[in-house]
Amino acid sequence: MLSRRSIVVCFAFEAAAFAFFIGVLLDRHAHQRDPVYGVNQWGYRGAARGERLPREIRVALVGGSAAYEPGRTLEETMSNNLLYQLQEVGRPLAIEYSIVNLSEPGAGADAYVDTLREYEFLGADVTCIFDGYDVLHGLAPHSRQHSAIFRAVGYLPLLPSRILGGPGWMSDPDGGVVQLLRADQTEPGDVTCEGASRGYCAAIADTVRFALARNRPIVVASPPSVSPRHAAQQQSLGALLMRTFASDPRFMYLDTGDAIDLSNRAHSPDGLHRTVAGNHEVGQRIAVGILHLLARLNVQPH
């Protein structure tokens, strides 16, 4: 038999638990209120959608700032442009293409395996790596991977940081071009996979290996070149990946370094970020690559 004091303590505990769960509902509501710039409750851009539609083929996009495009509306991103291209092809065939954009701002290549592992439950049919140029490795300060709650249960809380007035998860800005790859840099002299980008290239190769080990087709798309050093890095990465994985039909490397000219204002407002037209061009190139890979493997919608 509980004493009165114990009963009061139990009520207090329950009141706190109710408050916590109401907070969770409000947090989820806050996620849903910002579909344009924000991330969903599972920590990625776009609507949270786990269950598959009939005849759906799902593409997972992995990358850093270049794929996440912080500050840009969801509608304008390369990810959405890629989706539109795929949908246009899929519609007459009654195939429902979808994209889950798992990229995060400021994420380095060594974070991609963890990302794929974290979101394995989404059951993507094909993975696309669209890497950035603002970091080579590591995570941004507000990466979802730094959230203990996200790591524990896969839910990315939003409200605590808002209430405390701090920056929220996934709020890191695009870091621009990492110093190593800037056009005005001369050191180190070798930015290829044999030189300063050795760790970066190995991380991308590990990601490909991870996807293939799970029998997931994977496309690695190099982003538009932001500098000659960046182009050199990506070309050496392409060569490395082709040497390692070319014999596997589930792998494809796409060089979209020249897909658009970033000095053209129609494609880039600042020589680095892409306009909607630029995203359309890049998205189209990647869509064609993904469709070729799926056709080669005869992947059928579920």
Add this chain to the structure above:
Amino acid sequence: MTRAVARFAAIALLLGVVAALAQAAPFGDRDIYQTIGRQLIVLDCHDVHCYRILPAPILEHLPGSSLFNWKLYAVLTNAAAAVAIGHLCLVLGLSSRAALFATWISALGFGPAQSVFDPYTSDPVMYLLGPVMTADLVGGRIGRPGLVGSIGVLAKEFAAAPLWIFTLLSALRKRWDTALRTALAATTATLVWFALQTTMMALFNYSYGNNRSPQLLSGAYFAVWTSALGWPRSLFALFMTFGALFVLLPAGYVRAERTLRLLAIASLPAVAAFVYVQQPDRALWNFHFVAIPIAVLALEKLDDALCWAFVGAFGVANLRLGDNLPAAVAWVRGGALAVSLAIAGMAAAQAMRGERATDLRAEAS
């Protein structure tokens, strides 16, 4: 004990025959319950049933066909619920004769008939938990029904209702200490339910979809139901939930002891709430553990033959074997309803006369 087992077996046999004869339900929630049963978690589920994670995963993992397992569950659980009603009547101080009739009325009522016909539902668990938990609470136990209610909300939200009802009942009796303890059990069960809803929404992207139940300010599910059926059919459907028991209820209430009367009063807020947010007729039957003990207090004034005739007619009126049956079946059911109403009218009149005579004797003495 032996008598209860015999009654359980007889009811299970009868409901089993009905389940075997019944046509397959043409629509319902079969697909979603089968999916819940196989997967437990249905990502992005926008159906209110997805939050009812019991007993589907157990039934769908049993050997045998899905339909057979669900029908067997409906039969056995409803039979157990009927026996539990009989036990509750005894706990409430009713005679063993009244308890016997209550058992059979419960077995042949709207809820069992509906759930044996279309067994893909958590409802039978609620029909069982209502009387089981209430009997425990009336008997002075709080911990066990609290635990049962906290697990029961995983099947359906109604499992917390008996705890809230008894909290209010205790408050009406000014037994504040009991009310406080039962309120703790009720809030615990409600917290478990709320935690389940929130967890499913946050982690697995569940929602209520287009279900109107949570839209409390715009009529909730009651508005959908009444607008779909129209008011006359809605009122008839609500009447058919308890049917002839409605005729017995006023007379039974007059004859009832204070505890049973207060139980009825304490149930009213929950009745209003569940009828408002759930499918009203099915929601109403959840409260059979309050209605039947009161109704049999009026019925037991009749002799055995009439009581059994009432039980039989009541059962036939509720019988549901299919949606495309010959017109003659509808006529038989209508006739049975008329017979049950007539007998209920006689019982109610006799009970009221008896009550008046008792009052006069009390005044004279």
